[in-house]
Amino acid sequence: MPRYFFNVHIGTDALPDPEGQDLRDADQAWEVARAMAQNLMGTEFDQPINWASAHIEVKDDLDEIVMEFPFLEAITPDRLSH
Numbered sequence: 001m002p003r004y005f006f007n008v009h010i011g012t013d014a015l016p017d018p019e020g021q022d023l024r025d026a027d028q029a030w031e032v033a034r035a036m037a038q039n040l041m042g043t044e045f046d047q048p049i050n051w052a053s054a055h056i057e058v059k060d061d062l063d064e065i066v067m068e069f070p071f072l073e074a075i076t077p078d079r080l081s082h
Helices: 026-041
Strands: 003-010 013-015 054-060 065-070
Touching: 003 026, 026 054, 026 065
Parallel strands: none
Antiparallel strands: 003 013, 003 054, 054 065
16 A cells, blocks of 8 residues: 655645555545545634635645645535624
8 A cells, every 4th residue: 555645734734654555546646635624624723824825735646746735625525604
């Protein structure tokens, strides 16, 4: 199984993922990135976060970028406030 690393970028801050996860393919990595983004957007922080400038950079075990997942892509209609 390939290993994928999920590096979170929020504004100018980067939070690297040194361990990664063994996943079956890039489609499953997309699902994990989406779940991570939803989880983080549901977390309360001391400072407001500009989610429009945040993304998750997914790399494989060869350090190649597989995808960049924008946080806003994780917003589903049921998560929008009215």
